[in-house]
Every structure is written in C-alpha cells, then in structure tokens.
Amino acid sequence: MTDLYQSQRAMRNKRQAAMQRGVVAILDVGTSKIACLVLRFDGLDPVKTADGVGPMAGQSRFRVIGAATTRSRGVRFGEIDAMQETERAIRTVVQGAQKMANVRVDHVIASFSGARPRSYGLAGAIPLENGTVDECDVARVLSACDVPDYGTGREALHAQPVNFAIDHRSGLGDPRGQIGNRLSVDMHLLTVDGAVVENLLYCVKRCDLELAGIASSAYVSAIASLVEDEQELGAACIDMGGGATGLSIFMKKHMIYADSVRLGGDHVTLDISKGLQVPMQTAERIKTFYGGVVATGMDDREMIEIGGETGDWEHDRRTVSRAELIGVMRPRVEEILEEVRERLDAAGFEHLPSQRIVLTGGASQIPGLDGLAGKILGQHVRLGRPLRVQGLPQAATGPAFSSAVGLCLFAAHPQDEWWDFEIPVERYPARSLKRAVKWFRDNW
Amino acid sequence: MRPIRRDPTPRRDMRPIRRDPTPRRDPAPSRWAYRIERMWLTPFYRALLRKGLPVAVIAGGAAWYLGDADRLDALRGHVAEIRRSIEQRPEFMVDLMRIEGASPELSADIREILPVDFPVSSFDLELDHMREQVAGLDAVAGAELRVVAGGVLEVSVDERLPAVVWRSREGLELLDEGGHRVAAIPARDARPDLPLVAGDGADRVVAEALQVLAAATPIGDRVRGLTRMGERRWDLVLDRDQRIMLPERNPVAALERVIALDDAQDVLARDVSVVDMRDGRRPTLRLSGKALEELRRFRSLDDGEDA
Structure with a gap:
C-alpha cells in the first residue's frame, strides 16, 4: 500500500511539473483504438462567473493542440497483452499527436479500461483533539480507514474521500475549519490488477515518456459524459468500449462505484465474423455501416453484399439481409447489457434516488441501442457524448472519445485523492507546539 | 393472377x-x-540543427580551405590584384600638384620635399604623412592636403610672414610675429625692410619687440635695432652709437617718455651716448666723453667766476 501511495504521490508531483511546463499528453489505451491528445495549459486564471461555478465547468484553462488516434495493437479486454505491439502503437499515436502539436511532450496521463476493477467502501473515524478540523486531521482520518484485504497483486487506482461527517452532521464536502468532536469519512477505493498497471508503466517508459497520472477509463468517461446535475444527483455511466465495458456510478460528484464487464464491441464483431463467415475487417465494416439492434420489416428487404476473396463465385456473391445481421448482433449486445445490469444490481444501484443511466463509448453508437438499453437497464437511459473542450478536432468529438476527453478534465482538475494529503505523523512537532500554546492559554 | 417475383429485391438496391x-x-x-x-521537436536541438549546423559547416569549410598555405597565398594574391586594378583606374589617378598660399620660394621647397612622381593613384598617397612633412617646414604655419576632382593634389599652405631679422650667435634669421623661425638670410641687406633685433632670447619676445619698435616710429629714421640685454630687457640702439636703455617692465611707456623728452628738449640730438630709463623715477643721461669734458670746462669757468 505504501509504495503505491508513494508512486501516486510521485505521479502527482510529475503532473505539477507538467503543468509548469504547460504541455501534457493524455493517452487512452483502449482495446480497439489508442488515442492521444496533447494539452497546452496557458495558466490563465479562469474568468469568475459565479461563486463555486467556473466557466465551462473549469475546463477553459487548457486547449487541445494535438490529437492522434491509431488502431490498437496488442490490447485485449482493455489490458496490455503484447507489450511490444502496444509500445509501437503508443509510439505511433504519440508521434502523431506531437507532430500535430509541433511540441515535444514528456509527461503523459493514461487510462485503461480493463484490469478487473473492484470497488470498496471504506470508513474511518477519529476524535478531534482541538475542536476544529484542519488539514492534518483530514489526513489522519483518511489513514484511519480500515483497509480491507484486497489481495496480493492488486493495487489501489483511486482512493477518493466521498463523504465527511462531523459528529452527526453528514454529507460534508470539505470539513476543514468546522468544529466538532469526532470526524468520520467514507472513502471509495478502487483496486485493479497490479500487473496491468506495471505493464502500462513499462510501455510508457519504453516510449521515453513519464507517467504523470493514471485513471480508470470508467471514471474519466463518466467525468466527460455525465452533465453536472447527473453527477450531483446520481447516475451511472456505461462506457461501452471495444474489449471491455466499464461502468461507474456517481453521486454528489464523487465516484462511488466502478466495475468493468469484460465484453465489448469487439465481441459483437467477432460474432458477426463467425456468424456470417467473413473476415474481421469486413465484419467490423458491416457492423459500423449496417449494424443495429432493432429489426423492422424494411430490414428484411435490405440486402448487404458481404463478398469474399476466394474466387469462388457463389461464395463471393453472398448476401445477407440486415435483419439477419441484427439477429447476430442483438443477442451479444443484450448479453453485455444484462451483464451490466447484474453489476449495477450488485452495487445496489436501484437504491439510489436517481436512476439515470448514460451510455457512452464507441459501441454505444449502434443504432437503436438506447431503446434496447431502456428495456434492460431502466427507463432513464440516454446516449452520452463527451463535453466539448477547446481545440478538440471534430473527428474526436464522438462518444468513442469520452474517456480521452474525460482524461483531459482529469488532468486539468483532478479530484482529491488520499495521496494528496500529507502523511500524518503522530509526533508532529507543530502539534506539540500547539499543545504547549494551548496549555499556556489555559493556565494564564 | 400476377406471377410472384422470385427475387423480392432488385439487384440495384443491393x-x-x-x-x-x-x-x-x-x-x-x-x-x-x-x-x-522527439529530438527534432526539442527547441534546443532544433536551433542547433537549423542555425548551428550551417554555421559550423561554413566555418569548417572555410577553415579547411584556408588551412592550406598555398591556397591562402593565392587568395591573397588574387585579392591584392583586384585591389590594384581598382586603384589604378583613371578615376583615382592624381596627375599634378597645386600649391596655394605659398610664395614661389616656398612652393619650390614644398615640391622638393614632396617627391611624388606623377601620375600616382590616390590610394598610394599618404596624405597625413605628407601633411606632416609640409607642416614641418619652418616657413609653413599650417598645411592642408586634399585630392580634388580632376586628379589634382591640392596643397593649401598657410605661410609664415617674417616680421623681424634676428641677429643671433648662429647668424641672421627671419622670425615671424610669434618668434618662429622662417628662414635664414645671408646678410642684413637681404631684407632691409624688416627691423633688426639682436641678443640671446630675443626670439622669445618678438611681440614685445614689435610693440617697442612701433612706439619708436617718431624716431624711426634713427633706429638701428633692438638688442636684448641679459635676456630680460631691451636696448634701443640708434645711430651715432646712441642707446636708449629700456626697463624690464613697461618698455613702451618708457620709450614714449624719451620721445616726449626729445620732442621737448631735443635730447637725442645732443651729444648723449645713453639715455638710461631703467630707473623708473627719472631718466638718466650719459654724455659722451667729449661732451663731458666740455661740461666740466664750463663748470670750472663758472666756478672761477664765482670764486
């Protein structure tokens, strides 16, 4: 735990260094594509509009100056499978983005979707010694959380304090300066397979880059695609990627649950490929052009020429109706959504006050998906597109880029995590001095 | 009854x-x-490659080319040849010398000391050196040399004008108003128009001498010259071996007093050998020997009569 704590702290310092230099790259390592955006931070003060609300949700401080995307290689289920291949893909995409930005980037913030994330709710409480809550009390209460045994080989990816309570007052966002006797905290801990993080670190290092931050793509795509009141009132974001479908539940602007289903758009393609006996590229093409999940009478008459390269006339002139294609795709999409439903039920999503579900990610572009998802997941389903950020090319504004855009927001304004607070030292010299001052004041 | 089409979709819809x-x-x-x-995108390397490398290549190439002594000599010879061909163009040639503001004798002197064999390129004329040479002549107060249009070397000379003839131990010399030597003359007769001064150190006080001589114009026809005595005061020498000894200070006023005395009593016409004005309170006269004897005789006669 402590060494990951240290490495996360080191990443935060690198992020600060990158902000000083003003250029940072974000890297979304997905199963079907790898996207890289180069952000320039101008360090401009955000224009004050209203108290507590920044202009454009505080994301006007950066600008996307380079964007590149490439077909992913060597990634399965959102995890790096073949390191050399992935390293090459990262090199390609970073070089493309650098060339467009015409600037060299050294720091990169990465996200990935797989690695079997697991959520834990942690609680901790401490008595307050001198009445008011200060920074080190927050750090102490965070370290007083009883960390569950999440198994060897797993590492904490996010550890965010979600809720603070002083005595009987709960739901405090920022307890500093408040007066009470007892401070308690609820923390959300997300752990992933350590080997996956190691692999990503190794690949990034092989590309002469430094990792300045790491995030779960379920989390960052929710940041990008949930609007502010959805984040506040509670919503689930389902990021349907190529190899894995991430889901995260937000409440009071904090992620309270995240999970991932190891199924995605690539499995749909694979089903088409197997069911129609076509190569994967053709299957992908058919899926993107004619795919759907709701068949109508018109679809029976719409024939798709699926072709072939064998030289056999009969084989190369095969056609398939769109209804047949939908018949192949729908069970798999249903399976994915059922799986997601299961995870949401396990997380107790139905007990939340708001049942809003947002579908995003590349696979959410299947026509008719919102109707199907409405039947499986509940009525409050909408398709989400990422927030618009300055300088983002038109090609990168689709739902497939929601985790990339979310990473931009994450890079600009990361939420407080455990490692942002100082390590509490019980024998803190300032504390004893403060105690001495208190003793003086009490006696004279 | 219509036949059922076997293929429900026409091929063109596919x-x-x-x-x-x-x-x-x-x-x-x-x-x-x-x-x-990535290196290329780094500003330092970019600057190095875009500016440093061409400079280094050019400098290195030049150093390699000039490293060989033969090539360097050839290059220098080539440059010198081009330079010479430009210098020898008729536009830059100087054909004659014109001397302004100098007497014919001085002109001859200048031509003698400036041995320029025309025609010559104006680049080869060292005007500063030539100007120093001309200015080094005694008779020249200042000189200006310039090459003017038409290939003429113009020498404008500010000539010194002799004011007095100075008889020194070395011989007779002409001095200008400031006491600067102008020329030597063989005999006093060569310049009878100029007054004569004599004595050591007279050249340093020529201005004072000229003032004294100017004051002496009423008796100008009798003045033979001025003599510097002991490098501190003047004696005005008249004909008939008469002398007017002037004081160190204010010699002009003393001389005017003598002239006034002469006007009133014809002092200088009498048999007086020296009028001594060194004592400021009164003039002292020294009679010639004959006059003194005569005076004594008159006095004894007077004494006899009285006795």
Whole structure:
C-alpha cells in the first residue's frame, strides 16, 4: 500500500511539473483504438462567473493542440497483452499527436479500461483533539480507514474521500475549519490488477515518456459524459468500449462505484465474423455501416453484399439481409447489457434516488441501442457524448472519445485523492507546539 | 393472377461492401525514428540543427580551405590584384600638384620635399604623412592636403610672414610675429625692410619687440635695432652709437617718455651716448666723453667766476 501511495504521490508531483511546463499528453489505451491528445495549459486564471461555478465547468484553462488516434495493437479486454505491439502503437499515436502539436511532450496521463476493477467502501473515524478540523486531521482520518484485504497483486487506482461527517452532521464536502468532536469519512477505493498497471508503466517508459497520472477509463468517461446535475444527483455511466465495458456510478460528484464487464464491441464483431463467415475487417465494416439492434420489416428487404476473396463465385456473391445481421448482433449486445445490469444490481444501484443511466463509448453508437438499453437497464437511459473542450478536432468529438476527453478534465482538475494529503505523523512537532500554546492559554 | 417475383429485391438496391476493406495504413515509427522526431521537436536541438549546423559547416569549410598555405597565398594574391586594378583606374589617378598660399620660394621647397612622381593613384598617397612633412617646414604655419576632382593634389599652405631679422650667435634669421623661425638670410641687406633685433632670447619676445619698435616710429629714421640685454630687457640702439636703455617692465611707456623728452628738449640730438630709463623715477643721461669734458670746462669757468 505504501509504495503505491508513494508512486501516486510521485505521479502527482510529475503532473505539477507538467503543468509548469504547460504541455501534457493524455493517452487512452483502449482495446480497439489508442488515442492521444496533447494539452497546452496557458495558466490563465479562469474568468469568475459565479461563486463555486467556473466557466465551462473549469475546463477553459487548457486547449487541445494535438490529437492522434491509431488502431490498437496488442490490447485485449482493455489490458496490455503484447507489450511490444502496444509500445509501437503508443509510439505511433504519440508521434502523431506531437507532430500535430509541433511540441515535444514528456509527461503523459493514461487510462485503461480493463484490469478487473473492484470497488470498496471504506470508513474511518477519529476524535478531534482541538475542536476544529484542519488539514492534518483530514489526513489522519483518511489513514484511519480500515483497509480491507484486497489481495496480493492488486493495487489501489483511486482512493477518493466521498463523504465527511462531523459528529452527526453528514454529507460534508470539505470539513476543514468546522468544529466538532469526532470526524468520520467514507472513502471509495478502487483496486485493479497490479500487473496491468506495471505493464502500462513499462510501455510508457519504453516510449521515453513519464507517467504523470493514471485513471480508470470508467471514471474519466463518466467525468466527460455525465452533465453536472447527473453527477450531483446520481447516475451511472456505461462506457461501452471495444474489449471491455466499464461502468461507474456517481453521486454528489464523487465516484462511488466502478466495475468493468469484460465484453465489448469487439465481441459483437467477432460474432458477426463467425456468424456470417467473413473476415474481421469486413465484419467490423458491416457492423459500423449496417449494424443495429432493432429489426423492422424494411430490414428484411435490405440486402448487404458481404463478398469474399476466394474466387469462388457463389461464395463471393453472398448476401445477407440486415435483419439477419441484427439477429447476430442483438443477442451479444443484450448479453453485455444484462451483464451490466447484474453489476449495477450488485452495487445496489436501484437504491439510489436517481436512476439515470448514460451510455457512452464507441459501441454505444449502434443504432437503436438506447431503446434496447431502456428495456434492460431502466427507463432513464440516454446516449452520452463527451463535453466539448477547446481545440478538440471534430473527428474526436464522438462518444468513442469520452474517456480521452474525460482524461483531459482529469488532468486539468483532478479530484482529491488520499495521496494528496500529507502523511500524518503522530509526533508532529507543530502539534506539540500547539499543545504547549494551548496549555499556556489555559493556565494564564 | 400476377406471377410472384422470385427475387423480392432488385439487384440495384443491393448495397455492395467495399471490395478491399483493408484498414488505413498506420505504420508504427521505429524506436530511433521516434526518438529523432522527439529530438527534432526539442527547441534546443532544433536551433542547433537549423542555425548551428550551417554555421559550423561554413566555418569548417572555410577553415579547411584556408588551412592550406598555398591556397591562402593565392587568395591573397588574387585579392591584392583586384585591389590594384581598382586603384589604378583613371578615376583615382592624381596627375599634378597645386600649391596655394605659398610664395614661389616656398612652393619650390614644398615640391622638393614632396617627391611624388606623377601620375600616382590616390590610394598610394599618404596624405597625413605628407601633411606632416609640409607642416614641418619652418616657413609653413599650417598645411592642408586634399585630392580634388580632376586628379589634382591640392596643397593649401598657410605661410609664415617674417616680421623681424634676428641677429643671433648662429647668424641672421627671419622670425615671424610669434618668434618662429622662417628662414635664414645671408646678410642684413637681404631684407632691409624688416627691423633688426639682436641678443640671446630675443626670439622669445618678438611681440614685445614689435610693440617697442612701433612706439619708436617718431624716431624711426634713427633706429638701428633692438638688442636684448641679459635676456630680460631691451636696448634701443640708434645711430651715432646712441642707446636708449629700456626697463624690464613697461618698455613702451618708457620709450614714449624719451620721445616726449626729445620732442621737448631735443635730447637725442645732443651729444648723449645713453639715455638710461631703467630707473623708473627719472631718466638718466650719459654724455659722451667729449661732451663731458666740455661740461666740466664750463663748470670750472663758472666756478672761477664765482670764486
């Protein structure tokens, strides 16, 4: 735990260094594509509009100056499978983005979707010694959380304090300066397979880059695609990627649950490929052009020429109706959504006050998906597109880029995590001095 | 009864899929290509490559080319040849010398000391050196040399005008008003128009001498010259071996007093050998020997009569 704590702290310092230099790259390592955006931070003060609300949700401080995307290689289920291949893909995409930005980037913030994330709710409480809550009390209460045994080989990816309570007052966002006797905290801990993080670190290092931050793509795509009141009132974001479908539940602007289903758009393609006996590229093409999940009478008459390269006339002139294609795709999409439903039920999503579900990610572009998802997941389903950020090319504004855009927001304004607070030292010299001052004041 | 069409969809409605759905070519850069690209995007290396490298190549090439002594000599010879060919153009040639503001004798002197064999290129004329040479002549107060249009070397000379003739131990010399030597003359007769001064150190006080001589104009026809005595005061020497000894201070006033005395009592016409004005309170007269005897005789006669 402590060494990951240290490495996360080191990443935060690198992020600060990158902000000083003003250029940072974000890297979304997905199963079907790898996207890289180069952000320039101008360090401009955000224009004050209203108290507590920044202009454009505080994301006007950066600008996307380079964007590149490439077909992913060597990634399965959102995890790096073949390191050399992935390293090459990262090199390609970073070089493309650098060339467009015409600037060299050294720091990169990465996200990935797989690695079997697991959520834990942690609680901790401490008595307050001198009445008011200060920074080190927050750090102490965070370290007083009883960390569950999440198994060897797993590492904490996010550890965010979600809720603070002083005595009987709960739901405090920022307890500093408040007066009470007892401070308690609820923390959300997300752990992933350590080997996956190691692999990503190794690949990034092989590309002469430094990792300045790491995030779960379920989390960052929710940041990008949930609007502010959805984040506040509670919503689930389902990021349907190529190899894995991430889901995260937000409440009071904090992620309270995240999970991932190891199924995605690539499995749909694979089903088409197997069911129609076509190569994967053709299957992908058919899926993107004619795919759907709701068949109508018109679809029976719409024939798709699926072709072939064998030289056999009969084989190369095969056609398939769109209804047949939908018949192949729908069970798999249903399976994915059922799986997601299961995870949401396990997380107790139905007990939340708001049942809003947002579908995003590349696979959410299947026509008719919102109707199907409405039947499986509940009525409050909408398709989400990422927030618009300055300088983002038109090609990168689709739902497939929601985790990339979310990473931009994450890079600009990361939420407080455990490692942002100082390590509490019980024998803190300032504390004893403060105690001495208190003793003086009490006696004279 | 209509026949049922076997094929419900006409062929033209069928959507073809592209024949060759190969993915867009997106080759990964090699590790070295990636590193070089990143290096190229680094501002330092970029500046080094875009400015440093050409400068280094040019400087290195020049150093290599000039490193060989033969090539360097050839290059220098070539440059010198071009330079000479430009210098020898008729536009830059000087054909004659014109001397302004100098007497014929001085002109002859200047021509003698400036041995320029015309025609010569104006680049080869060392005007400063020549000017120093001309200014070094005694009779020249200042000189200006310039090459004017038409290939003429113009020498404008400010000539010194002799004011007095000075008889020194070395001989007779002409001095200007400031006491500067102008020329030597063989005899006093060569310049009878100029007054004569004599004595050591007279050249340093020529201005005072001229003032005294100017004051002496009423008796000008009798003045023979001025003599500097002991390098501190003047004696005005008249004909008949008469002398007017002037004081160190205010010699002009003393002389005017003598002239006034002469006007009133014809002092200088009498048999007086020296009028001594050194004592400021009164003039002292020294009679010649004959006059003194005569005076004594008169006095004894007077004494006899009285006795």
